[in-house]
Amino acid sequence: MKNEIKIFSPATVANVACGFDVLGFCLDTIGDEMVIRKTEAKGIKITKIEGYDLPFEAEKNVAGVSALAMYNALQPDCGFEIEIYKKIKPGSGIGSSSASAAGSVFGMNALLGNPLNNTELTNYAMKGEALASKCEHADNLAPAIFGGFTLVKSACPLKVLELPTPSDLFATLIHPQIEIKTSESRAILPKEIPLSNAITQWANVGSLVHALHTSDYDLIKESLNDVVIEPYRKQLIPHFDDVKSAVLESGALGCAISGSGPSIFALSKSEATAKAVQLAMQNVYSKSNIQFETYVSKINTQGIKIL
Numbered sequence: 001m002k003n004e005i006k007i008f009s010p011a012t013v014a015n016v017a018c019g020f021d022v023l024g025f026c027l028d029t030i031g032d033e034m035v036i037r038k039t040e041a042k043g044i045k046i047t048k049i050e051g052y053d054l055p056f057e058a059e060k061n062v063a064g065v066s067a068l069a070m071y072n073a074l075q076p077d078c079g080f081e082i083e084i085y086k087k088i089k090p091g092s093g094i095g096s097s098s099a100s101a102a103g104s105v106f107g108m109n110a111l112l113g114n115p116l117n118n119t120e121l122t123n124y125a126m127k128g129e130a131l132a133s134k135c136e137h138a139d140n141l142a143p144a145i146f147g148g149f150t151l152v153k154s155a156c157p158l159k160v161l162e163l164p165t166p167s168d169l170f171a172t173l174i175h176p177q178i179e180i181k182t183s184e185s186r187a188i189l190p191k192e193i194p195l196s197n198a199i200t201q202w203a204n205v206g207s208l209v210h211a212l213h214t215s216d217y218d219l220i221k222e223s224l225n226d227v228v229i230e231p232y233r234k235q236l237i238p239h240f241d242d243v244k245s246a247v248l249e250s251g252a253l254g255c256a257i258s259g260s261g262p263s264i265f266a267l268s269k270s271e272a273t274a275k276a277v278q279l280a281m282q283n284v285y286s287k288s289n290i291q292f293e294t295y296v297s298k299i300n301t302q303g304i305k306i307l
């Protein structure tokens with residue numbers, strides 16, 4: 001059995017407009033790399049972090065927290081070293097913390113001969129994610145670990161449903177280079193919502209799930225709306241309304257905040273449309289003085305993979 005593996009741990013889009021804390025999908029072209037190594041010395045050590053300035057103490061890094069949760073439960077006869085090559089900026093809204101939290105447990109599981117299934121891995125990864133967002137949710141972790149579109153039916157006990165990915169669906173993202181911490185963008189949300197908004201939202205979630213199962217792109221378009229969270233969070237994202245109008249005019253099926261922001265995502269029916277949408281996003285932000293990155297990505301149906 002191998003003593004070291006290198007993995008690609010993908011970025012993810014949580015919420016998918018209407019499914020706050022339950023829906024998510026996995027990206028293909030953006031993600032971190034990690035190396036996980038078995039050691040004779042017991043315990044979990046983060047030995048290298050490149051890309052962004054993050055804590056090396058296992059208890060303060062989401063990769064270490066999820067690794068420790070799994071390590072303490074399994075009590076293997078070895079230790080692990082973790083190297084993180086961070087490409088996803090922390091606080092980006094595309095699952096930076098999830099990529100690390102999921103990557104460490106996925107890598108350890110592979111080196112131990114895969115004793116745990118994806119649901120068990122997601123459960124341990126949630127312990128790490130809770131360090132970043134102050135709450136245990138799995139809407140970024142599930143798509144990172146299972147791949148494709150996922151729905152977290154319940155967090156405790158964890159139940160993840162894998163949803164189908166229509167083959168022509170492409171995502172476009174813009175990441176304005178400002179940081180919004182998940183914990184802060186959760187703190188501004190209302191504790192209660194009007195019943196009329198709840199009805200609209202759960203109708204959208206149900207119809208989006210149906211649309212994914214039937215590859216009904218018109219229904220995907222009708223369902224990608226968020227009347228519960230977006231009105232509050234969009235105020236934290238400069239030019240959000242301008243981006244959304246420009247993107248919809250360019251032919252996207254829908255556009256919404258990615259996770260807790262500041263990234264904004266759109267879904268389109270072809271790669272050509274996804275690229276036109278990318279130009280529309282760039283046009284809006286190039287008129288401002290905010291730096292940004294844009295991406296076009298297929299939906300990654302595999303999730304985390306060994307390189």
Ligand SMILES: Nc1ncnc2c1ncn2[C@@H]1O[C@H](COP(=O)(O)OP(=O)(O)OP(=O)(O)O)[C@@H](O)[C@H]1O
Nearest residue numbers: 061062091092093094095096097100132182259260
């Ligand atoms: N390995 C890690 N990778 C990323 N962030 C980490 C890591 N370890 C600790 N953190 C902390 O987690 C916070 C970033 O997580 P946060 O959930 O706010 O952003 P995100 O994962 O990009 O967003 P979202 O969950 O909305 O997609 C930062 O405060 C960062 O310092």
Ligand SMILES: N[C@@H](CCO)C(=O)O
Nearest residue numbers: 014021139182259260
């Ligand atoms: N569902 C979470 C995703 C971010 O981690 C939120 O929107 O707060």
